[in-house]
Amino acid sequence: MDRRHDERQRSARLSARERVAYLRAQRRRRRQRILIVSGLVLAALLVIWGGSLIWNTVMAGMRLRDPRPTANAAVPAHTVFRQPFTVLLLGVDRRADGVEGVRSDTLMLAYVNPNERWVSLLSIPRDTVVMIRGLGEQKINAAYSYGYQHAADLYGVGTDADAAGAALVAEAVTTLLDLPVDYVAQVDFAGFERLINAIGGVVIDVPAPLLDSSFPTADYGYERIFIPAGLQVFDGATALRYARSRHGSSDFDRTRRQQLIVRAVFETVRSRRLLEQTAVWTALLEEVRRSVKTTLPIDDPTALRELLTLAQTIDPSRVASFSIHPREVAVVAEIGSDIYWNRRDLAALVARVKAGPQSIVEQAYVQVLNGTPVNGLAARVSRSLEQVGFRTLPPSNTDRRETTMLIDYTGNPAALARLAAHLGLPEQYVFATPPADAPPQPLGADIVLVLGRDYNPAWALSP
Numbered sequence: 001m002d003r004r005h006d007e008r009q010r011s012a013r014l015s016a017r018e019r020v021a022y023l024r025a026q027r028r029r030r031r032q033r034i035l036i037v038s039g040l041v042l043a044a045l046l047v048i049w050g051g052s053l054i055w056n057t058v059m060a061g062m063r064l065r066d067p068r069p070t071a072n073a074a075v076p077a078h079t080v081f082r083q084p085f086t087v088l089l090l091g092v093d094r095r096a097d098g099v100e101g102v103r104s105d106t107l108m109l110a111y112v113n114p115n116e117r118w119v120s121l122l123s124i125p126r127d128t129v130v131m132i133r134g135l136g137e138q139k140i141n142a143a144y145s146y147g148y149q150h151a152a153d154l155y156g157v158g159t160d161a162d163a164a165g166a167a168l169v170a171e172a173v174t175t176l177l178d179l180p181v182d183y184v185a186q187v188d189f190a191g192f193e194r195l196i197n198a199i200g201g202v203v204i205d206v207p208a209p210l211l212d213s214s215f216p217t218a219d220y221g222y223e224r225i226f227i228p229a230g231l232q233v234f235d236g237a238t239a240l241r242y243a244r245s246r247h248g249s250s251d252f253d254r255t256r257r258q259q260l261i262v263r264a265v266f267e268t269v270r271s272r273r274l275l276e277q278t279a280v281w282t283a284l285l286e287e288v289r290r291s292v293k294t295t296l297p298i299d300d301p302t303a304l305r306e307l308l309t310l311a312q313t314i315d316p317s318r319v320a321s322f323s324i325h326p327r328e329v330a331v332v333a334e335i336g337s338d339i340y341w342n343r344r345d346l347a348a349l350v351a352r353v354k355a356g357p358q359s360i361v362e363q364a365y366v367q368v369l370n371g372t373p374v375n376g377l378a379a380r381v382s383r384s385l386e387q388v389g390f391r392t393l394p395p396s397n398t399d400r401r402e403t404t405m406l407i408d409y410t411g412n413p414a415a416l417a418r419l420a421a422h423l424g425l426p427e428q429y430v431f432a433t434p435p436a437d438a439p440p441q442p443l444g445a446d447i448v449l450v451l452g453r454d455y456n457p458a459w460a461l462s463p
Contacts (some may be wrong), residue, residue, distance in 0.1 A: 062288065064163040064184070066295040067155035068171065081306045084113045084354075086179065087296065088170050089262070090186035091243070092144065102161075104144035104169055105189075105244065106258055109181070111353050114310050118318040120353045121262060122177075123255035125324055127337045130176045133168065139338060143172040162186065162293050176341075177350050183296045189244075191291020193236030195265075198287040200272070201233045202264035204242070205433055207409050208441055210257075212245040229434065234264075252325050256410060259321045267316045317413070320357040322349065327365055327444055357414070364415035367393040367445040371401035371452050378451060380460035388422060390415075398439050401452040407431045409441040409448065416447055423449075423459060 091106030104126070111120040126141035134154060135146050147168030151159040154168060170181040187195065196202060210227040217223050225241050234242060243258045297303040322328075328349050330342035366385060370378035378395030386392050406425055408416040413432065420430045431438070442448060451459075 062292055062294060063297075063299045064160060064166065064293050064295045066167060066184070067151075067159045067163055068167045070180075081112075081114050081303065081310055083115075084111065085182045086111050088166070088173055088181045088184045090144065090166060090169060090184065091192065091258075092165075092186050092188045094188040094190075102145055102148050102165065104141050104165070104186075107140065107169065107173070108255075108258065108262065109173060109177070109179075109353075111179075111356075112310070113356060116356065117310075117314050118320065118356045119314060120320045120322060120356055121259050122349075122353050123259055123321075123323040124173065124176070125251050125255060125339065127251065127339050128176065128324065129338045129340050130172045132172050140169070140172050140176065143169045163295075166293075166295070177346060179350055179354075183294065185292060185294040185296060187292050189240055191287070192243075193240050194287045195291055196234065196236035196239045199265070199268050201235050202239060202261065202268050203231065204234050204239075204260060204264050205231045205411070206242075207411060207433055210242065210245060212241075215241060215245055231433075234261075252323065255323045255325075256321070259323070260411065263316060263319055263321070266311070266314075266319060270312060270314075270316065273312075318357050320353075321411075322353050324349065364410075364412040364446040365391050365393050365444060366415075366419065366447045366449060367442050368395045368449045368451065369398040369439065369442075370395065371398045371450050372455060373400070377455070377460060381449070381451065381455075384460055385419075385422075390419065393442070393445055396442065398450060401450060402454065403429060404452040404455050405429055405431065405435075405438065405448075405450040407434050407438050407448045407450065408446070409434055410446045412446050419447060419449070424456070 087110045089106070089108040089110060090104045092102060093105040094102050107124040107126060109122045109124065111122065113119075124140060126139065128140045129137055130140045130143075132138050132140070132143045132146065134150065135142060144165040146165075147154060148161045148165035151161045151164030155164050166184040166186055170184050173179075174181050206227060206229045209229045210225070212226075213224045214222045215225045225245065227238070227242055239261055243261045244254075245257075246254045296307065298307070324341060324346070329345040332340040332342050334340070366382075368378040368382045368385070378397070382392045382395045404425065406416070406420055406423065406429060408431065411432075416430065416432065434441070439448070439450065
């Protein structure tokens with residue numbers, strides 16, 4: 001108000017010519033202010049529009065349309081990750097020359113409970129026999145290739161081949177487990193290597209050395225690989241070898257190693273807060289765009305924000321690992337490498353998967369080895385452990401030992417802690433990974449209790 005009054009007084013003291021020049025100058029300044037503000041608004045709109053265009057372009061390249069008739073109906077973005085959901089993780093073997101076609105080499109189902117903030121990972125052996133639409137009873141890893149090659153026949157003309165392959169695997173997994181598959185995410189092997197390298201590698205505490213003299217190479221040859229036991233950082237190539245090798249051990253051990261890699265990736269992204277670092281996030285986004293295809297609604301900013309927040313707030317200790325394994329599920333028949341599983345046992349395993357981390361202790365198998373001169377001691381301790389809820393394998397003997405050792409060979413921190421607390425063992429006798437003087441890992445054992453001469457007689461008593 002005072003400023004306008006001063007301007008009127010100043011104008012009154014000017015001559016007519018000066019007043020005209022003064023008024024023209026004021027109008028020019030007002031036009032300049034309007035142009036500047038308009039330019040800023042236009043620039044902001046262009047940035048928002050351009051960012052949205054880039055974002056949608058990037059995400060559109062990753063997003064697969066789920067062609068399954070039973071696929072999720074449209075769900076409001078603000079509620080899409082508010083209830084438990086499943087994501088089928090696929091590792092796809094895609095050779096550049098196409099000689100052997102495209103096939104799924106790794107199948108893992110993630111059951112996510114966003115309200116309680118936990119995840120269950122269930123590995124499915126690729127030799128599992130299941131009913132596949134259009135093929136009949138076949139190994140489950142045949143589903144992706146068949147869906148990929150027959151996309152139009154199965155899901156209609158114009159269906160993306162990758163989407164059809166993933167969809168048919170999802171159908172087969174739903175048939176096998178009687179559990180809906182809500183979303184699918186797939187990555188090929190080359191992309192897997194790049195993603196691991198983009199996050200700076202992953203830390204893996206290898207529980208046992210891995211030797212594979214016939215690891216397949218990209219040119220259809222073989223190479224010898226050796227990965228020692230112990231804590232180490234894997235780059236993308238090493239992580240891929242560790243996850244894929246099957247000649248140095250069983251296919252069931254292979255699925256466990258794959259889960260170790262998935263957990264390590266999750267822990268690396270979370271602990272290093274990579275999603276909050278612009279430079280890393282930009283590079284990671286580019287690799288994700290090149291390597292990952294998914295039916296998750298990542299092209300919806302609200303849904304993506306919820307998904308990223310969920311990933312950042314789940315503690316790694318709340319990630320439970322399960323697998324379809326003869327220790328958990330009875331084998332009805334094994335014809336060559338084809339495995340037929342008991343349906344009732346599969347249902348019980350799925351129930352544990354849906355229960356989450358609280359059921360993880362039940363999964364670890366404990367074997368007691370007698371390193372004392374007391375005959376039958378390991379059998380009595382095993383019976384005592386069974387009566388308090390531990391799963392045990394048949395006891396056995398080992399070399400004489402002075403001190404008792406409790407050793408985790410396969411990464412079961414919750415079960416190890418519970419067993420150590422039950423026995424009252426001091427920390428120096430409890431090992432999360434096998435020490436140098438540990439006995440070889442017994443077949444099928446997750447945790448081994450080696451009884452030494454210092455054992456507590458109370459361990460052999462019934463509770």
